[in-house]
Amino acid sequence: MRVNKVRLVDVAREAGVHAGTASRALNPAARDEVSPQTVRRVERAARKLGYVPNTLARGLRTSRSFVVALVVPDITNPLFPHIVRGAEQVLAEFDYTLVLTDTNNDPKTERSQVAAMRARGVDGFIVATARWKDPVLDELAEAEIPTVLVNRRNDGGRFPYIGGDDRHGIEMCVEHLMQLGHRSILHLAGPADTSTGRERTSAFRQAMRARRLPTSRAIVECASYTEQAGAHAVNAALDRGADFTAIVAANDLLAIGAQEALAEHGINCPKDVSITGYNDADFMRRLTPAFTTVRVPLNRMGALAARTLLAWLRGDEPELSTQILLPVELMQRGTTASARWASRKTTGRDGEAPNTVA
Amino acid sequence: MRVNKVRLVDVAREAGVHAGTASRALNPAARDEVSPQTVRRVERAARKLGYVPNTLARGLRTSRSFVVALVVPDITNPLFPHIVRGAEQVLAEFDYTLVLTDTNNDPKTERSQVAAMRARGVDGFIVATARWKDPVLDELAEAEIPTVLVNRRNDGGRFPYIGGDDRHGIEMCVEHLMQLGHRSILHLAGPADTSTGRERTSAFRQAMRARRLPTSRAIVECASYTEQAGAHAVNAALDRGADFTAIVAANDLLAIGAQEALAEHGINCPKDVSITGYNDADFMRRLTPAFTTVRVPLNRMGALAARTLLAWLRGDEPELSTQILLPVELMQRGTTASARWASRKTTGRDGEAPNTVA
DNA sequence: CAGCGTGACACAAACGATTGCGGCCAGCCT
DNA sequence: AGGCTGGCCGCAATCGTTTGTGTCACGCTG
Incomplete structure (x- = not known):
């Protein structure tokens, strides 16, 4: 039962010194x-006895736990495993432990999870769930708990943030x-309560x-950021008669x-409409056609977030x-092609398109 | 700095009792x-003061930490996020915390990570990295640390194991x-140092x-379990003139x-050769053709593993x-088709196949 | 009414490390 | 030769809980 x-006293005795000295x-x-x-x-005694310090006792005394919490909205989303991995690697390197909490995209479980982590005395947070207005982050700021944001940020700007260069990506x-x-490009914007959604939309406008x-x-x-939402948006655009030969999506x-x-409307990609994604999830290159998308260095983001937090914790x-x-x-892959022949109004996919003008 | x-003494004083009583x-x-x-x-005093117990101190005294460690080989592998998620959900439900450690598929970092977790006083382990002969698991068994295996098991059978019904899947x-x-079916076997590899191969033989x-x-x-290994295996089979119209792969x-x-050899799937995968990773259904594969209830596996461990910890x-x-x-999807026309020896893919007999 | 059980709480010792403080001794300086 | 400095180390308090053991008063029984 004991860990x-x-x-330490055993080691001390073996070495013939006091525990404090050991x-x-x-x-x-x-x-x-x-x-x-x-x-x-x-040192010899410690090695001989196979001493391994009790982290709890140390943490109790020093009020440091050498644990950092990583908060993700949904580990199942292919975006996050890479971030987790990057963070884990550098944390392990510095003998920190990572506890993962998946908030299931739900602000309420996020709140209670973060509270639980705080009770557990984690030294700091890496948060990948930031919403634009985020009370949980405000609490963390209030409590002055070392926290760094990754992938998404909030509007306060009170925390360090590590992300991809969204503006440049969209541009x-x-x-x-x-x-x-x-020339006619449609933008599928991400949710306005995420910084990525806002940033990419703003970048699109500017570009x-x-x-x-x-x-x-x-x-x-x-x-x-779901398939359904993307489909829904396109259908809405089509319904209102929007005219476009290309789509810039805020997300894969x-x-x-x-x-x-589009395919259900008989509109072919990339022949009729070109599409770009965002993030370059692992499988995007395997699809047919392979998706043109923006590759974001997720692993490095996670690693850098961890480093930033560690530096903070070091003082x-x-x-x-x-x-x-x-x-x-x-x-650049297969879902973007020359607009030369692209004119949805007159060209469907050879005979399959329900609304093709013959 | 303090958590x-x-x-507790503050609460006790507020309530006018001794800390022990509180x-x-x-x-x-x-x-x-x-x-x-x-x-x-x-209770009223606790609520009034916003008391939240110090988990470290409690853990030190009770030598229970309410933390369980989940060991995965590579969180980036689409298999594991679902397991993690399933486990996390039930763990959180019982106020346990999950610490994730990614061993990067390396037995040595696995060993040191597990040691670190033990020093940290985790209550138990869920291990998804089991190899067939696994010294790390032997150590855990030796130390009598509650541990349950998920997805893969070792040969000792000393730990509870939650997995999919591999034999039935392959059958x-x-x-x-x-x-x-x-009639001529090739099996791409998984590594023999994993239970999944062995089990599926044995099931294939039997079927x-x-x-x-x-x-x-x-x-x-x-x-x-990598793409490269799969390609390599097929090339090897082709080189030695193996004759087959279908492939049962041990993994997606x-x-x-x-x-x-096969495609590089001008052999089309499913026209010339049918292929089945295993696990049904998220993207398998999106590929062209969509892959026929075996769906494994990963989320349930993770959840059940957590429940099993929790029951153990409860005594x-x-x-x-x-x-x-x-x-x-x-x-059943697009990579498996009737063998009627399948005869690799004479049929490539319409004109594209380098080795087509015209 | 004595004696005894028992409910309700206080007391204090753990858990295992860290760390301020002070003691001891050797060596150096004057 | 004596005092002082400083290196090295022991002592004991401390972190915040949990929990075994006392203690006290009360009520019940014979």
Whole structure:
């Protein structure tokens, strides 16, 4: 039942010193308060007995747990495993432990989970669930708990944030489509309560304006980052007679949903309409056609978030509101094609399209 | 810095009782050692002060941490997020916390990670990384640490195991292919140091034998569950002139690798060769053609593993070697087709196949 | 009315580490 | 030679709970 039968006093006895001395000998930071040969004796004893310190006792005394919590909305979403992995790797390297909590996309369970983590005395949080207005984050800020945001941020800007360069990513999509000759581009916007949704939409507007392309009526917001929402949005756009030869989706799943909805209308991608996704989930390159999308360095984001938090925990107060935007990359694949033949109004897919004008 | 400024003594003072009494009043199991009105006073005081118990101190005293560790080989593998999620949900329900450790498929980091978790005093382990001969598991058994295996098991059978019904899954694949007229079936076996690899291979042998089909030279082992290994295996089989019209892969990734390798040889799936995968990762249904594969209830597996462990921690010593096999389902999709026209030797894919006999 | 059980609580010792404080001794300086 | 410095280490308090053991008063029984 006991974590480990050999305690510090056992090591101390074996080495013929007091427990306090043994503690110092084993602690790199206090090692110089002990004579070198004592250090050696203690170390040998510790190794001999297979001593492993009791983290709980240490944590109780030092009020540090060497645990950080990572909060994700849904680990099943292919976005997050990479972030988790990146974070885990650097945390393990520094002997920190990662506890994962999946909020199931529900603010209420998020709140209670975060409370539970705090009771557990975690040293800090990495939060990937930030909503634009996020009371949970406000509480963390209030309590001055070291916290860094990854992937999404909130509007306060009170926490360091590590993300991808969304503006540039979207701009590359627009530029790419424009190069292909597209002029009427529809944007499937992400939820406005996420920073990614807002940022990408704003970037889309800016990119279009910079190219003197119209954006009015070219943006339709999706309630969530799901296939269904993407399909729904496209159907809505089609219903109101929107005219477009290309779609810039705020997210891969939206892009997939869009493609499926278009296919049901007999509109082919990329022949009739080009589509870009966002995030480059693992499977995007395997689809047929392979999706053009923006690759985000998720692993690095997770790792960098962990490093930032670790530095904070080590005492380096972070610059207030450091916002790190990692470079992204446009993966040009099969869902974007020249707009030369693209004219949905007259061309469906060879005879299959229900609304084709023969 | 302190987890929470209000301690149990504060609550006790507010309620006008001793800390010990307050502790009992707040503990459902010891509540009946305290008069009802005292319980009420203490509860009110606790609520008023916003008391939240210090989990570290409690853990130190009780040597229980209410933490369980979940060990996965690679969270990036689409298999595991569902297991994690299932486990997390039931763990959270019982106020347990899940710490995730990703071993990066490396026995050495697995070993050190597990040691770190033990030092941390986790109450138990859920292990998804089991190898067939697994010294880490032996150590856990030796130390009598509550542990349950999920997805893979080891050869000792000393721990409860929750998995899918691999034998039935593979049998359904073989039966399905046979119904389609296939007689020469190649098996891409998983690594022999995993129970899944062994079990599925054995099931394949048995299913084939039961149908009077030959298995000699029809099995090729893959070193790992990766696309590359799958491709490599198929190439090896082709090189040695193996004759087959269908492939039963031990895993989705192997199946994908196999398909790609075949395609490079101008062999079309499902026209020339049918392929079945295993696990039904999220994206399998999105591929073109959509993969026929075996759906495994990963979420339920994770949840059930957590429940089993929790019961153990509650004191219900598990039946020695309870092995729970959850039912699986064959998802018939596009990579399996009738063997009627399948005769690789003479038919490539219309003109594209480099080795087509015109 | 004595004696005894018992309910309700207080007391204090753990759990296993860290750390401020102070003691001891050797060596150095004057 | 004596005092002082400083290195090295022991002592004991401390972190916040839980829990075994006392203690006290009360009520019941014979």
